[in-house]
Amino acid sequence: MSKVMVAMSGGVDSSVAAALMLEQGHEVVGVTLRLWGGESDSGCCAISDVDDARRVCDELKIDHHVFNMSDEFDNHVVNPYVSSHAAGLTPNPCIECNRHIKFDLLHHRVQALGFDRLATGHHARIITQPDGTHYLARAIDTSKDQSYVLYMLDQKKLAILDLPIGDLTKEQVRDLATKLNLRTATKPDSQDVCFITREHGRNDFLRKRIPLTPGRVIDTTGAEVGSVEAVEMVTIGQRKGMATAGGTDPRYAIDVDVPNATVTVGKPEDLLVDSMPVKDCVWANQPTSGSVLVQISAHGKPMEATLKDNNVYWAEPQRRVAPGQAVVFYSDNKVLGGGMAC
Amino acid sequence: MTYLDHAASTPTRPEVVEAMMPWFTQHPGNPSGAHQQAREARRAVDEARDAVAALVGADSSEVVFTSGGTEADNLAIDGVLRSKGGTPICSATEHPAVLEPVRDSGGIVVPTDEAGQISLEALAETLNSIDNISLISAMTANNETGVINPITDIAELLEERFPSTYLHTDAVQATAWMDLAKYCEGAHLISITGHKFGGPKGAGALIIKKGVPFLATQRGGGQERERRSGTQNVPAIVGLGKAAQIMMSEREILSARVTDLRNQLEEKLIALIPDTFRTLPAESNRTPQIAHLCFKDVESESLLFLLEQEGIAASAASSCASGAQQVSHVLQAMGIDYEKASGSIRLSLGWTTTEEEINHALNVIPQAVTQLREYSK
Numbered sequence: 001m002s003k004v005m006v007a008m009s010g011g012v013d014s015s016v017a018a019a020l021m022l023e024q025g026h027e028v029v030g031v032t033l034r035l036w037g038g039e040s041d042s043g044c045c046a047i048s049d050v051d052d053a054r055r056v057c058d059e060l061k062i063d064h065h066v067f068n069m070s071d072e073f074d075n076h077v078v079n080p081y082v083s084s085h086a087a088g089l090t091p092n093p094c095i096e097c098n099r100h101i102k103f104d105l106l107h108h109r110v111q112a113l114g115f116d117r118l119a120t121g122h123h124a125r126i127i128t129q130p131d132g133t134h135y136l137a138r139a140i141d142t143s144k145d146q147s148y149v150l151y152m153l154d155q156k157k158l159a160i161l162d163l164p165i166g167d168l169t170k171e172q173v174r175d176l177a178t179k180l181n182l183r184t185a186t187k188p189d190s191q192d193v194c195f196i197t198r199e200h201g202r203n204d205f206l207r208k209r210i211p212l213t214p215g216r217v218i219d220t221t222g223a224e225v226g227s228v229e230a231v232e233m234v235t236i237g238q239r240k241g242m243a244t245a246g247g248t249d250p251r252y253a254i255d256v257d258v259p260n261a262t263v264t265v266g267k268p269e270d271l272l273v274d275s276m277p278v279k280d281c282v283w284a285n286q287p288t289s290g291s292v293l294v295q296i297s298a299h300g301k302p303m304e305a306t307l308k309d310n311n312v313y314w315a316e317p318q319r320r321v322a323p324g325q326a327v328v329f330y331s332d333n334k335v336l337g338g339g340m341a342c
Numbered sequence: 343m344t345y346l347d348h349a350a351s352t353p354t355r356p357e358v359v360e361a362m363m364p365w366f367t368q369h370p371g372n373p374s375g376a377h378q379q380a381r382e383a384r385r386a387v388d389e390a391r392d393a394v395a396a397l398v399g400a401d402s403s404e405v406v407f408t409s410g411g412t413e414a415d416n417l418a419i420d421g422v423l424r425s426k427g428g429t430p431i432c433s434a435t436e437h438p439a440v441l442e443p444v445r446d447s448g449g450i451v452v453p454t455d456e457a458g459q460i461s462l463e464a465l466a467e468t469l470n471s472i473d474n475i476s477l478i479s480a481m482t483a484n485n486e487t488g489v490i491n492p493i494t495d496i497a498e499l500l501e502e503r504f505p506s507t508y509l510h511t512d513a514v515q516a517t518a519w520m521d522l523a524k525y526c527e528g529a530h531l532i533s534i535t536g537h538k539f540g541g542p543k544g545a546g547a548l549i550i551k552k553g554v555p556f557l558a559t560q561r562g563g564g565q566e567r568e569r570r571s572g573t574q575n576v577p578a579i580v581g582l583g584k585a586a587q588i589m590m591s592e593r594e595i596l597s598a599r600v601t602d603l604r605n606q607l608e609e610k611l612i613a614l615i616p617d618t619f620r621t622l623p624a625e626s627n628r629t630p631q632i633a634h635l636c637f638k639d640v641e642s643e644s645l646l647f648l649l650e651q652e653g654i655a656a657s658a659a660s661s662c663a664s665g666a667q668q669v670s671h672v673l674q675a676m677g678i679d680y681e682k683a684s685g686s687i688r689l690s691l692g693w694t695t696t697e698e699e700i701n702h703a704l705n706v707i708p709q710a711v712t713q714l715r716e717y718s719k
Contacts, residue, residue: 067643068668112717113647 002116003027004162007102008056008064010049013165014121015056015184016173020164021119022060029115030057030064033106035073035097036195056182067109069101076100078195086210088258089324090235092149092298093193099152107157117160122146125166126158127334134158135284136335141169148298151328151338152282203233215261217242220254220270231256234263236322237271254320272317278310278327281339288337293330296321296341302330310339344654344699348538348692349485349515349632354581355540355693361584362542365577373574374565383576390583397586398513398532399523400549406569407547407579411514414533414548415439417559417570418510419479421548422531423447425555426508428476431468433460433491434675440479440512441671450475457626458489458676462499469504477508482516482526486672486688487622488632490516497528508554514538514546518589518692519597519629530554536578540693541585545578592693600691601630607689607700608633614708621678621686636678636686637711639718645687648710654703656689 004026006018022028032053050066057064077096084091102120110118123139124147136153139145153161165173177185191198196205206212212230219225228234228241234253242251242265254271255264281287293302294312304315307329321327321341328338345353365386371379373387388402395402408414419430420443430449432440435458444451450472452464460480469475478500480491493511500507510531513522518539526532531554535546550556550569562571612618617638622628637645642658649656658670673683689703 065647071669108717109641109644112644112714114651114713 001025001027003114004029004117004119005106005110005113005115006030006119007106007121008032008053009121009190010052010056010184010187011121011190012177012182012184012187013123013173014053015182016168016176016180017119017121017162017164018056018062019060019176019180019182021162022062024164026117028060028062030054030060030062031106032064032066033073033101034066034068034070035101036078037070037074038195039197039200040194041191041197041199052184052187056184059180059182067106069105072105073097073101081193082206082209084324085206085232086258088232088234088256090322091324092326093195094298095149095152095326098149103150103153103157103161107160110160117162119162119164121165122150122163123166123170124150124163126161126163133285137166138330138333138335139166143299144170145299147330147335148295148300148326148328148338151326151335153284153335154282155285158284203230206230206232213258213261215263217263217265219251220264220266225265228263231258231261231263236320268319271319273314273320274317275311275313276318276321276327277342278312278339279342281310281337283337284335288329288331292336293332295328295330296325344702345694346654346656346689346691346699346703348695349488349688349690350657351537351543352518352540352692353694354537354542355585355588357588358541358581358584362577362581365580369576371576373576374563383574386580387574387576390579390586393583393586393590394534394547395549397517397522397590398534398549399527400532400551403567404549404551405547406550406566407545407574407582408570409544409575410537410546411437411512411533411535412439414514414535414546415479415510415512416443417548418531418533418550419443419447419449419477420559421550421556421569422477422508422510422554424557424559426476428474429472430477430479431465431475432479435460435484435486435489435672436479436481437485437512437514438671440481440510444479454675456676457623458484458487458672459626460491460496462492462495465496466499466503469499469507475504475507477510479510479512482511482513482520482522482532483629484672485515486632486670487626487634487676488515488629489622490520490627490629493526494528501528516629518593519600519631521593536582536585539585539589542578542581545575545582547582596693597630600693600695603695603697603700604630604633604691607691607703608635610704611635611707614704615711618711619682621673621676631691633689633691634686635689636682638682638685640685640711640714642685642687644714645685645707645710648713649703649706652702652706652710654706656687658687 004021008014008030018030032050054064077093081091081093123144125137127137128134138147196202215228215231216224217226234256238253251265253263254266289307292307294305295302306313323341325341327341329336369382371383373384391402391405394405430444432444433454434451435454455461483490508530511526511529512533514535517534530551532549537543558569560571565571619636621634669683
């Protein structure tokens with residue numbers, strides 16, 4: 001029996017994760033992180049989610065605590081998200097939250113408070129090899145797989161982490177929640193970025209925090225063919241809003257130049273590249289090179305490539321990846337590590 | 343369980359519970375009614391009114407029962423403004439129940455000194471420079487640190503130089519420890535609540551001295567002499583009255599006992615744990631029940647977690663609606679830096695606190711701080 005802290009968001013996945021850890025005979029305490037102090041889809045400070053987590057803990061008869069990490073969330077997630085956009089990058093705040101909040105601050109607190117293990121409701125699996133090393137693998141339910149957003153987990157983090165629902169499909173998770181009479185059994189999955197509301201959206205969020213720059217749209221010959229409201233909001237590969245007057249072919253953003261307020265559009269083939277540089281790579285065990293599968297978005301299709309000296313050489317030309325996006329390396333279903341497109 | 347969170351809420355005294363019980367089980371009357379049962383309820387409420395009036399040095403007719411401290415504070419500010427208009431002032435260390443209505447009505451929040459006390463100079467300056475300040479709200483004792491505001495001095499300042507400005511004081515945290523009849527004599531409005539001094543939750547009072555311009559905010563049947571409508575919470579008001587009576591006879595002895603226990607706790611923790619600081623300057627004038635300490639390189643949230651595991655209930659700053667601890671606006675207003683503030687806890691004592699509880703805390707807290715410091719980054 002271990003002493004386990006379960007990170008509970010108030011959703012069905014982490015509710016069932018807590019129930020499963022309890023069923024395995026561990027001493028379990030539920031913890032909800034208060035991260036975003038502003039407006040959210042579930043009310044100010046996401047209070048109703050905290051309440052759901054608290055009530056699930058009551059149902060499971062385990063203690064529940066709320067940890068306020070909102071300052072750290074602002075510093076490590078929200079502010080960098082805003083400044084990345086200001087620099088024309090495409091940030092993934094969920095990954096930064098995992099990196100800095102859940103698997104750093106909380107991981108640290110788990111140990112400081114005398115717990116043996118941390119469990120979360122992520123859809124991914126941790127597999128321990130005969131030599132004692134651990135690796136992160138895709139969830140059984142590949143449509144819900146979250147291994148991409150967990151690529152930063154190293155041996156130290158994996159060693160005390162449990163992902164109890166990684167072996168279940170989403171349907172099985174909900175069935176279990178129903179069977180256990182948990183109030184979150186039918187709660188809809190959370191969507192998108194927790195600090196951006198559906199009602200106001202990303203543009204409004206950024207507009208309140210940074211000046212958005214109207215920009216011109218040019219084609220590959222340099223001819224001006226249109227305009228955009230905010231260059232900071234354009235992502236490489238984006239098609240929406242890129243149609244040119246009178247043009248019939250689909251156009252894609254192939255370059256975003258924030259300092260010069262210019263977006264270059266082109267044909268799909270203009271996006272294709274043979275290789276891409278990556279930076280800030282972290283590894284599950286040790287640095288890897290050679291043949292890998294590469295995934296460049298949360299539910300993107302893994303593509304074959306060769307990894308060498310912080311460069312990804314595609315087996316077949318691929319569309320450019322927006323700078324700032326996470327690039328995750330797999331071998332089969334196993335996460336080797338990842339970095340950031342640059 | 344070692345309960346060191348009396349400033350959040352005190353255990354209800356058994357005599358209070360006993361006094362309340364018949365008003366749940368035997369007497370159904372509504373005090374506004376005309377029959378025998380109603381008159382009984384009315385009498386019980388008025389006896390409680392007498393007890394509260396005696397406790398704060400007011401006339402019974404000046405006591406308006408409310409649902410608690412927050413309602414009393416809101417009512418004091420909104421009630422005076424509705425009648426008289428003008429601008430309210432408070433200091434940055436007030437309870438949100440005062441800060442929010444002051445801000446909402448376009449009021450002025452003045453800074454405090456490093457102990458969190460309102461500065462008389464800043465107050466006089468604001469009163470001199472801004473016309474039509476109708477109300478000042480200054481808490482008797484702070485809910486986080488226990489620091490005491492110079493209510494008598496403020497009252498004198500107003501009487502001498504600004505006679506058309508009224509003074510409200512939130513005495514919620516002071517009631518168990520200070521002679522309000524004497525200390526708050528010059529205040530025109532006083533808020534108290536039962537559950538901070540052995541009474542039940544859900545019953546408080548606003549004292550509105552005669553002649554203070556006032557218009558009710560909660561309207562309806564005109565109970566409480568048209569100053570607060572709504573059927574009185576008879577059992578809770580009876581409990582509040584009983585608690586007030588007990589305070590009258592026990593306050594001095596209790597204060598002496600708790601001061602002694604608090605000083606032991608504070609001094610020993612400072613001696614036992616390196617890098618431990620008093621949040622308030624040592625010579626501050628403060629109530630006896632609160633030990634507020636900062637532990638370097640410790641997060642208060644983690645410390646409270648470990649204390650709870652060892653059976654000690656305490657708190658850090660204020661809790662937000664989600665239940666998370668947040669860095670205190672009081673400590674911020676005192677100019678305490680973030681690092682220090684985020685490692686502070688409030689240990690608050692009360693009428694049930696025993697020497698065993700203090701010894702328990704003295705055993706557990708040093709160990710917990712050591713454990714957290716081993717892991718601190």
